[in-house]
Amino acid sequence: MDTPWRKAISPQRRLILTLRYLATGASQLHIGFSFRVGHTTVGMIIRECCSVLWECLVPIVLRPPTAEDWLQIADDFQKFWQCSNCIGAIDGKHIRIKAPPNSGTEFYNYKGFFSIVLLAICDAHYRFVLVDIGDSGRHSDGGIFSNSRVGKKFDKGSLSIPAPNSLAGSDINVPYYFAADDAFPLKTGIVKPYPGRHLSEDKQIFNYRLSRGRRVVENAFGILAVRWQVFYKMMNCDPEMAQCIVQACVVLHNFLQSPRQVGSHIYGDQFDGNGNTVNGNWRQTIPSTVNMDSLGHIGSNFYSRYAGFYRDELKKYFLKDGAVAWQWSR
Structure with a gap:
């Protein structure tokens, strides 16, 4: 006043x-x-x-998705990334912060610095759909997803995710799923690549096809950092303020990434008609070191019989009814 x-x-x-x-x-x-x-x-x-x-x-750009919203996201992943029944790509980042006073090892992660965690699920247009921000970095060695609000709702089945449905152009019926990388656990509803280097051709093709959908979250984090360069260096503030800063950047990112914003699509990766990657603008402008580190392994190597079965069913689909012409050369 x-x-x-x-x-x-x-x-x-x-x-x-x-x-x-x-x-x-x-x-x-x-x-x-x-x-x-x-x-x-x-x-x-x-x-x-x-x-x-x-x-x-x-309430405008990050409201909880309804069943209709998940179905629209699935349609977009099928249209733009040829990932049927995929309703999002999931990943997480450590945001480096200044060591909080009298916090001990609460925010000290296994990588050797203090951090808070940004866990996010993105749609096919590089927009954040669900986020969990502020978990302390010390939980990086296990259970970040399961202990997060998003993970707890996922395990309880309270995310309004639609019932399993057949894959596009096929009679194979699988649950809707999030595309993840090796850091996440393989669950019914979370699909990650087959592990190992010397894989058979069918598994290599599956991993390539899954990576097409999973890379949108990598793009989202890259675009976030390029637009809001507060992520370029350590945040010299307490964890509560760091959480507020990350929250503001996330909702501003979604606002700028909305379809009505002209040119918002050029920041992210694209694919041409032959399946070749066209790098987005964020890769050309982001520095070699950014204050956003990937999560380590956050889930068990053990998975249920059903989770393995549904991954195998997706693999069969990508090789037959859901095959694309360029996958065999990848």
Whole structure:
């Protein structure tokens, strides 16, 4: 509020200051000099504005998916990435933060630095569908997905995921699934590649086809970091504020990645008619080192008979009814 000595900082100026910080990754001290605002005031404004951005934009760009939303996502994955029944790509990142005072090893991960975890599921257009932000880095050696809010809802079957359905152009019936990498456990509803290097041709083709759908989440993280360069270096703040910053960047990413934003598609990878990868703009602009590290192995090597059966059924589908012309040369 205004005082007899000075006027209050307007909401517009607060938003501009926060966006400048998120987009450039400049220090709060530098932002303070640029806007002629005290250092502590800058930190307070960023924290408050990021919280407001999250609260206001979540109902618009990150609302919980309904059964109809999952079906639309599945249609998009089939149309753009030829992954039938896939309803999202899942991955996670460690976000490096300054060592919190008196926290011991709570946020210290197995890679040797302090971090919070960003776990995300993305749709076929590089938009975040579900996220879990703020888990401490020490849980990186196991159970991140199972202990997350997203993982608990998945295990309870409360994500409104539709019942199993036949794959496109086939009578093979499998559950809708998330495409994951080797770090995640193989479950009914989570499909990851076959492990090993010397694989048979059919398994190599399956891994290639699955990677086409899984790479969208890699693209989403890359686009997120390029647009919001606060991820380029360690966040010099407490875990609570780091969580607010990541939350704001996630909802702003979804807003900018929406179909109505012209040119939003050029940031992500594309494929031509022969299955060749056309790298997105984010790969050309992102630095070699980014403050976002991949998760380690977060699941058991043991899996249920049903999970293995459904992966084998997908493999059969990719080799026959769901085959694409260029997969044999990959």
